Amino acid sequence: MNLTHIVRNVFVPRQKQLERYDDAAIALQHDVLMRLVAQGANTEYGRKVQMNRVATYDDFAKLVPVNSYEELKANIDRMRHGESNVLWPGRVRFFAKSSGTTNDKSKFIPVSHMGLHHIHYAGGFDTVALYLRNHPTSKLFDGRGLILGGSHASNYNRVGSLVGDLSAILIENINPLANLVRVPKKQTALLSDFELKRDRIAHECLHKNVTNISGVPSWMLSVLVRVMEFSGKQHLEEVWPNLEVFFHGGIAFTPYRSQYEQLITSPNMHYMETYNASEGFFGIQSDPTDKSLLLMVDYDVFYEFIPMSEFGSEHPTIIPLEGVQTGVNYAMLITTSCGLWRYVIGDTVSFTSIQPYKFIITGRTKYFINAFGEELIMDNAEQGLAYACAQTGAEVHEYTAAPVFMNEQAKCRHQWLIEFATPPNSIAHFAELLDQQLQTLNSDYEAKRFHDITLQPLEVIVARKGLFNDWMKANGKLGGQHKVPRLSNSRKNIEALLSFDHSNLMAE
Numbered sequence: 001m002n003l004t005h006i007v008r009n010v011f012v013p014r015q016k017q018l019e020r021y022d023d024a025a026i027a028l029q030h031d032v033l034m035r036l037v038a039q040g041a042n043t044e045y046g047r048k049v050q051m052n053r054v055a056t057y058d059d060f061a062k063l064v065p066v067n068s069y070e071e072l073k074a075n076i077d078r079m080r081h082g083e084s085n086v087l088w089p090g091r092v093r094f095f096a097k098s099s100g101t102t103n104d105k106s107k108f109i110p111v112s113h114m115g116l117h118h119i120h121y122a123g124g125f126d127t128v129a130l131y132l133r134n135h136p137t138s139k140l141f142d143g144r145g146l147i148l149g150g151s152h153a154s155n156y157n158r159v160g161s162l163v164g165d166l167s168a169i170l171i172e173n174i175n176p177l178a179n180l181v182r183v184p185k186k187q188t189a190l191l192s193d194f195e196l197k198r199d200r201i202a203h204e205c206l207h208k209n210v211t212n213i214s215g216v217p218s219w220m221l222s223v224l225v226r227v228m229e230f231s232g233k234q235h236l237e238e239v240w241p242n243l244e245v246f247f248h249g250g251i252a253f254t255p256y257r258s259q260y261e262q263l264i265t266s267p268n269m270h271y272m273e274t275y276n277a278s279e280g281f282f283g284i285q286s287d288p289t290d291k292s293l294l295l296m297v298d299y300d301v302f303y304e305f306i307p308m309s310e311f312g313s314e315h316p317t318i319i320p321l322e323g324v325q326t327g328v329n330y331a332m333l334i335t336t337s338c339g340l341w342r343y344v345i346g347d348t349v350s351f352t353s354i355q356p357y358k359f360i361i362t363g364r365t366k367y368f369i370n371a372f373g374e375e376l377i378m379d380n381a382e383q384g385l386a387y388a389c390a391q392t393g394a395e396v397h398e399y400t401a402a403p404v405f406m407n408e409q410a411k412c413r414h415q416w417l418i419e420f421a422t423p424p425n426s427i428a429h430f431a432e433l434l435d436q437q438l439q440t441l442n443s444d445y446e447a448k449r450f451h452d453i454t455l456q457p458l459e460v461i462v463a464r465k466g467l468f469n470d471w472m473k474a475n476g477k478l479g480g481q482h483k484v485p486r487l488s489n490s491r492k493n494i495e496a497l498l499s500f501d502h503s504n505l506m507a508e
Contacts, residue, residue, distance in 0.1 A: 004132075004141040011129040018126065018286075021297060021356040026322045028298040033060060036302060036335055039114075043085050045075065045341065057320055061304075066318070066333060066342045069107050079110055079339070082158055087339025088112050094173075095155055096166040096278035109278045111169055115338035118300040120170055123281025126296065127247055127274055130286050135244075135270065143242050144183045144208050146201070147171065148215030148223060150479060151192035166278045167215075183208050194219070194479030202226040210240040216250035217260075218398070219479050222469075224263060237266040249274040251483050252361075254382045255396045258389065259421055275361060279345050280336050283359065292358040297321070300337035305330035308348055311365060326351045329377065331365050348377065367487045371403035372412055372455055374445040376438065378486050383441055388433040392424035398468035398484050402494040404459070413456040417494055419463040431460040464501060471500050 020028065037054045040046040054060045065071075075086050076095075084091045087110065094111040111120070132138055150165025152172060162169060171189050179186065184204040191197035201223050213220060224236060231239045243264065253273060260271070275283035275293050280301050283293030295303070303321050308329040310316035324330065329350050333342050346366060349359045363378030370376070385396050399418040416434070424430040435458045439446035448455040472478050485493045 002139050002142045004139045007141045008132045008138075011125075011132055014126065014129045015133050017298075018129070021294065023355065025295075025297045025357050029302060029321050030057070032298065032300065033057060033302045033335070036300065036337060039089055039337065040087075040339075040341065042089050043087060043339070045087050045339070049341075061318065064335075064342050066344060067340075068344050072340070072343070075339075076108055076110055080108060080155055080158075080161075080163070082156075082161070087341070088114075088337065092339070093155075093158075093161045094169045095161075095163040096169060097164055098166075098278040107278075108163060109166075109340070110338045111166070112338045114300060115280070115336060116169075116173060118337055119280045120166070120276065122299050123274065123276055123284065123296060124170075127272065127284050130284055130294075131245060131247075131270075131272055134286075134288055138244060139242060140211055140244065141181060142209075143211035143240075144181055144205075146184070146205055146210050146213040146215075146223075147182050147189065148201070148213070148220050149189045151190050153192075166276075183210065194473075197479065198223050198226050202230050206230055206239065208240075209242055211242050212245045212247065213243070214247040216483075217248050217253050217256040218251060218484075220246070220248070221256060221259060221263075228263070235266075236264045237269075244268055245270040245272055247272050247274060249276050252378070252382045254386050255399070258395050259397075277345065277347070279340060279343065280334060280338070282332075282334075283361075286358075290352075290358070292352040292360055295321075295357040295359060297357065302335040304333040304335075304342065305349075306333065307331075308365075321357060324351050324354065324357075326354060329362055350379075363487070366489075367485060369401065369403055369414060369487050369489055371405065371489055372448050374442065374448045374455065376414070376442060376445055376487065380438055380441045380445070381487060384434050384437040387437040388424075388430050391433050392426075392430050393422065394420055394424035394430060395422040397421040398463070400468075400485055400488065400494055400497065401458075402488045402491045404491075411456055412454060414458040415494060416458060416460045417463050417497055418460055419465065419468055423462065427460050427462060431458055434458060434460070461498075463497070467497065467501050471497055474500065 037051055037060065041051040049064050051063065054063060072087065079086050079092050080095055082091060092110045092112050095108040096111050098107040098109055149167035149171045152162045152164025152168040155161040155163040162172065168190050171186065184201045188197060188200045188204060206227060227239060228236065233239050237243060248271065253271065270288060273285040273293060281296060281299065282301065283295055286294040304318050305324055306316045306318055308331055311331045327350060329348055332345050332347050332349055334345055335341050346364050348362045348365055350362050351357060351359045360379065368377050381401065388394065389396060397419045399416060401414055401416040404413045404415050439449055468484050472484065
């Protein structure tokens with residue numbers, strides 16, 4: 001009898017609870033809201049908005065305003081300095097460092113004790129519960145889990161208070177028993193120098209019985225390539241013959257799937273997506289045959305949604321979960337036990353099912369191109385690239401895209417900077433396929449491309465090998481939770497990358 005066969009019994013009660021998601025999601029969400037409001041009423045913020053008067057969702061929507069990070073920033077900074085009962089009862093000790101805003105390089109998301117356990121660790125537990133339900137012959141716990149994390153530092157020199165990547169905060173606070181089944185050792189996992197950490201992880205894990213890996217696809221791939229270099233093997237299952245699953249999240253897996261499938265050729269390998277952000281744990285791929293994510297409705301997270309067609313308007317429609325429809329692109333708002341009240345997280349989703357509630361991540365409210373009314377979102381980009389790669393045998397490693405604004409002839413186009421792991425035989429043909437598929441996927445893009453009147457065929461610029469990695473390193477964003485910005489409505493990122501590439505070539 002393997003150890004996993006014994007341990008899986010721990011997950012059975014929760015597996016049965018998750019069955020309630022099919023028909024009791026709205027009731028569960030109501031319970032979450034009332035629980036959060038009862039706690040929030042005892043805070044400075046709760047008293048300010050009269051949260052004690054909230055008895056229904058309508059009360060909540062009328063009394064509590066929608067908040068961006070900028071609107072909560074001053075209160076969060078007070079919490080970072082040690083003040084209690086500001087946005088959430090008690091003193092918050094941990095702050096997850098996330099990508100910045102227009103005004104700041106970084107955001108600092110509070111992670112309360114309740115949020116840590118009732119959101120983030122709950123998500124990790126349920127991920128395993130659902131995986132074991134779907135794979136009854138798994139031997140997950142008969143080996144080690146390679147968990148790739150970021151780093152943290154002292155928060156304003158407060159004793160016991162930390163700021164850093166969410167993954168590092170989770171590793172720092174993990175149950176000591178979990179360290180018996182994970183690698184690398186804690187000191188290595190929390191190193192801030194990603195290149196040093198990558199080498200040490202590869203050395204430490206090389207001769208371990210690794211059965212599962214967890215992390216952001218881009219950074220994990222970098223670690224696995226290093227493992228292969230140290231081992232001298234051709235495929236990862238030669239190093240870890242019992243490897244069975246990659247729990248991935250943070251960025252879309254589509255651009256990396258073919259590279260992983262070349263690296264890991266075992267038919268017993270599985271891939272399971274999670275939606276775990278600095279702000280909370282929101283979704284899990286509950287069915288291996290369905291790429292949609294199950295919305296986790298009984299954590300300390302209450303959800304609301306704004307149709308993207310109204311996002312940014314003065315009085316947008318805001319609906320709770322029971323109001324969503326399938327196929328509509330929504331911006332997501334969250335209220336959590338970390339003190340985020342009606343917080344615009346910046347992600348966009350589209351529901352594929354409402355019984356249970358399942359969705360796909362379609363992009364970011366700020367990661368899109370709509371310079372000419374084309375409303376191109378990340379989901380379009382990922383599907384378009386996947387199609388062009390499938391047709392040409394190419395593999396995309398990293399990319400970003402931005403508009404080239406109208407010239408004197410009122411002509412404009414989209415410009416894509418792509419680093420290929422395997423380039424196509426013809427860049428022009430790849431660009432044509434990508435352009436055609438984007439028109440198939442997006443009627444607004446198709447309309448703007450009509451007869452090349454204004455929006456011209458897109459342009460693909462081939463980035464040198466390692467450009468994105470080098471640029472991220474130069475900007476102090478190598479490893480951890482950092483992500484390459486995929487789509488932008490401005491040329492800031494793409495110009496910085498092109499300039500960085502040019503300056504490096506000049507230096508050589």
